[in-house]
Amino acid sequence: MKTSTIIRNPLLAAERGTVYKPRGNRLVFALAFPNTYHVGMSSLGFQMVYRLLNELPDVVCERVFLPDPEERERVANSRLGLTTIESNIPLRDVDVLGFSVYFELDYANVAAILRLAGLPPLARDRNEEHPLVVAGGPAMSINPEPLAEFVDVVAVGDGEELVPEMMARILELGSSRAGEVIDRGEMLKALAQVPGLYVPSLYRFEYDDEGRVAEIKALNGAPLPVKKRVTLDLGKYDVSSAIVTPNTEFGGMFLTEIARGCARGCRFCFAGYGYRPVRYRKTEEVHPLNAAKRGEPSKAVLEAGRVGLVGSSLSDNPWCPEIAAAFAELGLEVNVSSVRAETAKEELMQALGKGTQRTLTLAPEAATDRLRRVIKKPLKDEHLHRAIAAAVANGVTGIKLYFMIGLPTETEEDVEAICELCRSIMKEHGAKSGPGIRTLTVSVSPLVPKPFTPFQWHPMESRSALENKKRILESGLKNLRGVKLVVESVRLSELQALLARGDRRLGAVLLDVADSGGGWKSALRQHGVDLEHHLRRERGRDETFPWDVLDLGLNREMLWREYQLALRGLLTQNSQEPPAADDPKWMESSPELANSSKGTARNAQG
Numbered sequence: 001m002k003t004s005t006i007i008r009n010p011l012l013a014a015e016r017g018t019v020y021k022p023r024g025n026r027l028v029f030a031l032a033f034p035n036t037y038h039v040g041m042s043s044l045g046f047q048m049v050y051r052l053l054n055e056l057p058d059v060v061c062e063r064v065f066l067p068d069p070e071e072r073e074r075v076a077n078s079r080l081g082l083t084t085i086e087s088n089i090p091l092r093d094v095d096v097l098g099f100s101v102y103f104e105l106d107y108a109n110v111a112a113i114l115r116l117a118g119l120p121p122l123a124r125d126r127n128e129e130h131p132l133v134v135a136g137g138p139a140m141s142i143n144p145e146p147l148a149e150f151v152d153v154v155a156v157g158d159g160e161e162l163v164p165e166m167m168a169r170i171l172e173l174g175s176s177r178a179g180e181v182i183d184r185g186e187m188l189k190a191l192a193q194v195p196g197l198y199v200p201s202l203y204r205f206e207y208d209d210e211g212r213v214a215e216i217k218a219l220n221g222a223p224l225p226v227k228k229r230v231t232l233d234l235g236k237y238d239v240s241s242a243i244v245t246p247n248t249e250f251g252g253m254f255l256t257e258i259a260r261g262c263a264r265g266c267r268f269c270f271a272g273y274g275y276r277p278v279r280y281r282k283t284e285e286v287h288p289l290n291a292a293k294r295g296e297p298s299k300a301v302l303e304a305g306r307v308g309l310v311g312s313s314l315s316d317n318p319w320c321p322e323i324a325a326a327f328a329e330l331g332l333e334v335n336v337s338s339v340r341a342e343t344a345k346e347e348l349m350q351a352l353g354k355g356t357q358r359t360l361t362l363a364p365e366a367a368t369d370r371l372r373r374v375i376k377k378p379l380k381d382e383h384l385h386r387a388i389a390a391a392v393a394n395g396v397t398g399i400k401l402y403f404m405i406g407l408p409t410e411t412e413e414d415v416e417a418i419c420e421l422c423r424s425i426m427k428e429h430g431a432k433s434g435p436g437i438r439t440l441t442v443s444v445s446p447l448v449p450k451p452f453t454p455f456q457w458h459p460m461e462s463r464s465a466l467e468n469k470k471r472i473l474e475s476g477l478k479n480l481r482g483v484k485l486v487v488e489s490v491r492l493s494e495l496q497a498l499l500a501r502g503d504r505r506l507g508a509v510l511l512d513v514a515d516s517g518g519g520w521k522s523a524l525r526q527h528g529v530d531l532e533h534h535l536r537r538e539r540g541r542d543e544t545f546p547w548d549v550l551d552l553g554l555n556r557e558m559l560w561r562e563y564q565l566a567l568r569g570l571l572t573q574n575s576q577e578p579p580a581a582d583d584p585k586w587m588e589s590s591p592e593l594a595n596s597s598k599g600t601a602r603n604a605q606g
């Protein structure tokens with residue numbers, strides 16, 4: 001069975017690290033990524049949950065992905081419906097179906113997977129005869145409400161401790177196919193008491209005449225708000241690739257996390273707020289390095305030959321250069337996703353230079369000092385030039401820069417400054433006859449205001465203004481040799497913004513989109529969704545938001561203050577320097593997080 005599965009499925013044949021565990025009496029967990037194999041397997045969080053679940057002796061976890069569009073009809077009409085990739089278990093036969101959700105635009109794919117599995121997509125139409133449907137992943141900690149009608153349980157926050165606890169509780173309670181059968185309602189009530197688990201059916205949302213949330217009510221003793229879970233001692237857990245495969249965004253690279261959260265608090269960025277407290281891994285907390293030091297280097301790492309360091313703003317981690325150098329000493333090529341221009345140190349660039357990474361990604365997001373103050377990303381052009389010069393000196397030939405348009409108070413001059421900055425970079429660092437930049441990729445996205453950031457109140461910019469700014473960029477960069485401009489679709493950004501701040505009434509739209517294979521326009525029209533109301537209305541300081549059902553440990557007053565400072569183009573005091581990981585300024589809201597920051601301080605002193 002095992003061998004024939006491998007031979008039949010070329011994706012599995014290309015993997016190293018796949019777990020094949022006999023089902024026996026184990027609870028079967030289908031871990032679903034609501035996008036393709038390629039996208040899902042590129043996610044370290046998805047891989048971490050796969051590892052965590054398969055480490056549990058009473059659980060077997062197999063994966064499932066959204067089939068390619070041309071495959072979907074065949075799957076929908078097949079006898080088994082959608083199945084897991086390891087041993088073709090039909091999803092309707094598993095005990096728990098868990099979604100790892102990263103992107104708002106994948107929400108309709110959750111409904112599509114439930115349909116392809118032959119399961120009722122809405123939670124209220126399922127019972128203990130059906131798998132328990134769980135969702136986790138970053139998008140579910142930002143705002144799970146658009147998926148509230150589809151899922152039974154949402155895991156909020158870090159998974160290292162929450163996932164095993166949730167599984168222990170499910171095993172203890174008994175699920176429909178493992179052990180004693182208990183009523184679905186009873187199980188949900190019990191799971192709602194596990195810290196970090198949110199059971200949407202136990203909350204009632206009331207709306208006012210304007211369609212805004214008027215009140216959120218918790219039923220049957222469910223907690224309100226639901227506090228996110230935080231893994232304080234990250235060093236205890238190995239967050240590295242469980243499976244290495246060439247069929248991902250990163251080719252066959254082995255990924256390992258060295259930082260979580262970011263102390264910078266850029267005002268548009270969820271990672272700067274929602275993942276607090278910031279945790280940096282020290283060199284001795286990087287598990288694959290420890291294994292190598294013990295003389296037992298992981299085969300997966302050595303065979304991969306390349307290691308990618310993962311984390312938000314990872315060059316802020318003081319141990320980053322040492323970690324990069326240690327991997328380089330093992331003969332591995334070291335790659336990083338994106339570095340902060342002000343903290344990209346020479347040692348890091350040297351370690352990168354020893355590998356074959358020839359593209360460096362930097363994210364200035366705005367090109368004028370004024371707008372950088374608005375978003376609280378106060379780097380200077382000289383930081384960018386210095387980082388690029390160091391990268392070029394170490395063999396980098398491609399630079400990728402991320403920018404946003406539609407930022408609060410942004411003018412056309414701010415957008416023109418992006419073109420000017422690119423011109424100056426190519427002039428100073430462009431390859432003439434010797435080393436230098438051959439390709440400068442300029443990647444631009446419209447601002448999508450995100451929950452739990454200071455910009456959660458901000459209206460999205462009008463479509464016409466965004467299209468106009470796109471044209472300014474196209475004309476300003478068109479004759480610049482070596483520069484490639486990529487602008488995110490305004491229409492898709494609008495949908496993303498709708499889902500990012502939407503509520504559970506969007507469930508009907510998502511179901512229609514899943515059933516029609518992507519007809520957003522007609523689904524929105526049919527359900528009377530007024531995009532302007534959702535995207536562009538002014539939100540009041542005290543408006544209740546759908547995501548207020550969650551508590552990420554942030555002080556709403558602090559977020560509002562930051563928003564007001566942004567509108568006035570002011571920085572928070574001291575934001576020129578990266579704040580210390582345990583700086584109470586970032587944790588002012590929550591005693592729980594203030595305590596947890598002590599863990600980070602301990603790490604920092606170590």
Ligand code: SF4
Nearest residue numbers: 262265266269272312
């Ligand atoms: S530095 Fe990067 S990760 Fe950190 S808050 Fe700013 S944008 Fe987010």
